[in-house]
Amino acid sequence: MNVQGRTVAITGATGGIGRELCSMLVEQGASVLALCRSQAPLGTTHLPCDLSTVEGCDDAASRLAxxxxxxxxxxxxxxxxxxxxxxxAASLAALLHVNLYAPMRLSQAVLPHFRKSTGALVFVSSSFGAIPFPHFSAYSATKAGIQAYAEALRRELPPEVxxxxxxxxxxxxxAMNGTAAREIMKLSGSRMDSPRAVAGHILQALRRETPETYIGFPESLFVRLNALLPRVVDRALRKNVPAARALFTNP
Incomplete structure (x- = not known):
């Protein structure tokens, strides 16, 4: 899909990836609607929203429609x-709303319009959705949910539309990855990409309308391994649990 002259709405537009992606889209001639709490990135139109509650998601859905x-x-x-x-409980509820309920609710809001005039839905989840990580249990669950939701929609909706x-x-x-998260990923040998690099992958997938993209190796290999031999991945990840848990128990 060519984004030039199109209106692109982005949630999380003020995050590290969001700002880079907004900049790239504006450079390529898109009109960007930034759904976020704080001031929108330069060159975009701010659509204020709070996706951490049901009421906030519903309000954003109405505005987006x-x-x-x-x-x-x-x-x-x-x-x-x-x-x-x-x-x-409050943190868990907010995580569920932002990561899972909001994408579902906002997708519902735009689908009637998309079905009539064509439009693309882009879901950015995480490799943790396909490789659920210890000490990221709720986060992994929401990302797995988004992966499943995207797959179900892909089977439900006509791909040409x-x-x-x-x-x-x-x-x-x-900034979302704090000290503890970085230490846990380091224990497992996970690497980190720059926000700009990830934004570039997202834009490329949109241009090519690529149904499924896993960024990074060997993570993309472990996604397949976890699907085929999950007990092997169980053993590999359990090795790091004691050291990871110590991050939260040591003074």
Whole structure:
């Protein structure tokens, strides 16, 4: 899909990847609707929203339906790194709303328009959705949910009218990944990509209307291994659990 002259809506536009992607889209002649709480990136139109509650998602869905974009990119996300029992209820609810409910609700809002005039849905999840990681349990679950939702929509919608694109980056060097998250990824040998590099992959997948993209090697290989031999991956990831848990128990 050529983005020139098209209206592209992006959630999470003020994040590390979001700002880079907004800049690239504006450079290529797209009109960008930035769905975010704070001030929108330069050259975009701000559509204020709070995706951490049901009410906020529903309000954003109404605004988005009225705006009638040509492309919707789901990029907003929250992360919790730590023992599963350590995440408080409010944090868990916000994570579920931003990572899972919002993409579903906002997709519902634009689909009637997309079915009539064509439009692309882009879901940016994570390799943790296909390789669920210890100490990222809720985050992994929401990303797996988005992967499944995108796949189901791809089978439901005519691809020539509404292409559905799913992209799963590995770790990204953004503020969302705090010290604990970075240490856990280091223990597993996971690498991190720059926000600009990931934004470039997203734009390329949109241009080519690539249904499924996993960014990075060997992560893309482990996605396939986890699908075929999950117990092998269980053993590999369990080796790092004691050291990772110590990050949250040591003073």
């Amino acid at each position: 009225a705006a009638a974009p040509d492309v919707l990119i789901h990029l907003a996300g929250l992360q919790y790194a730590g023992p599963a029992e350590g995440q408080d 509404v292409p559905v694109i799913h992209i799963a980056p590995r770790g990204v060097d953004t």
